[in-house]
Amino acid sequence: MSAHILIAEDDIRQATVIRRYLEHDGHTTVVVHDGRAAIEEARRRRPDLLVLDVMMPGTDGLQVCRVLRRESDLPVLMLTARTTEEDLLLGLELGADDYMTKPYSARELMARIRTLLRRARPAEVPEQPAHDRVLRVGALVVDPARHVVALGGRRVELTAGEFKVLAFMAAAPERVFTRRQLLTHTRGTDTYVTERTVDVHILNLRKKLEPDPARPVHLVTVFGVGYKLTDGSAGSDPSEAPGDEPKEYR
Known part of the structure; x- marks a missing residue:
C-alpha cells in the first residue's frame, strides 16, 4: 500500500529517520520543520497521512491538528515528548487518530502508520466480510x-x-x-x-x-x-x- 505521507518534525535527525523508513516501505514523503509549513503543505498536496510532532516552533502540532481537522479528515499520527495524561488526551480531543510518545520504536511507528492507512482506505478491501x-x-x-x-x-x-x-x-x-x-x-x-x-x-x-x-x-x-x-x-x-x-x- 503506497501512500504520500507528510512528516512535520522540527528535529532534522528524527525527520530523516522517519523519512527513510517510510520510503523503504514504498511511500513517498515530504518533510517540513514547522507548523505553518505543515498546514500549507497539507492544503497543497493533500497527503494520505500526516506524521505530526507536537513540539514545534511557532505553530505547534496541536494548533496544526486543530486547523486541519476543521478542513479535512486527514489521518494524523502525533509524536510527542509530553507524557502526561492530559497532554495525550488533548491530542485525541483535537482530532488526532493516534499518537506515540518519544522515544519510540521505529518498527512500532511503521506498524501504527500501516494501521492508519488501512483504516483510511476501506474501499480497497476486495470483499465485505x-x-x-x-x-x-x-x-x-x-x-x-x-x-x-x-x-x-x-x-x-x-x-x-x-x-x-x-x-x-x-x-x-x-x-x-x-x-x-x-x-x-x-x-x-x-x-x-x-x-x-x-x-x-x-x-x-x-x-x-x-x-x-x-x-x-x-x-x-x-x-x-x-x-x-x-x-x-x-x-x-x-x-x-x-x-x-x-x-x-x-
Whole structure:
C-alpha cells in the first residue's frame, strides 16, 4: 500500500529517520520543520497521512491538528515528548487518530502508520466480510467497510478512533461496555493509553451525534459500569448519573 505521507518534525535527525523508513516501505514523503509549513503543505498536496510532532516552533502540532481537522479528515499520527495524561488526551480531543510518545520504536511507528492507512482506505478491501456489514441502530447507520456514519440521513465525520468505538458499540446495541473493553478494542495493549481516552472519544461522539450532548440519548453512561449505544427512542437513560465521568470530559 503506497501512500504520500507528510512528516512535520522540527528535529532534522528524527525527520530523516522517519523519512527513510517510510520510503523503504514504498511511500513517498515530504518533510517540513514547522507548523505553518505543515498546514500549507497539507492544503497543497493533500497527503494520505500526516506524521505530526507536537513540539514545534511557532505553530505547534496541536494548533496544526486543530486547523486541519476543521478542513479535512486527514489521518494524523502525533509524536510527542509530553507524557502526561492530559497532554495525550488533548491530542485525541483535537482530532488526532493516534499518537506515540518519544522515544519510540521505529518498527512500532511503521506498524501504527500501516494501521492508519488501512483504516483510511476501506474501499480497497476486495470483499465485505460478515463483521463489516452495515450496522443500524435507530436512525444511526454505521458502514465499517466504507468507513461512513450517518444519522438521520446526515453524514457525520469521525476520526479513526471515534469510528472504531462507535462501530464496536453499534455491533451490539443496548449492551453495556466497560471503559476497559472499549479501550482494548480501540488501542489494544498500548501502555501509554488510559481509560480516560475512552471518555474523550465518547465526549466527541456526543458532540457530533447527540441533539443535546449534555443530555445524551444515544451514547448513554451506565453509572459505575461504562457506556451503551441505544436507538434514542427511550430518551435519556435514568442510569446516567452525574460524577460517573471526570467533570472535564462529560
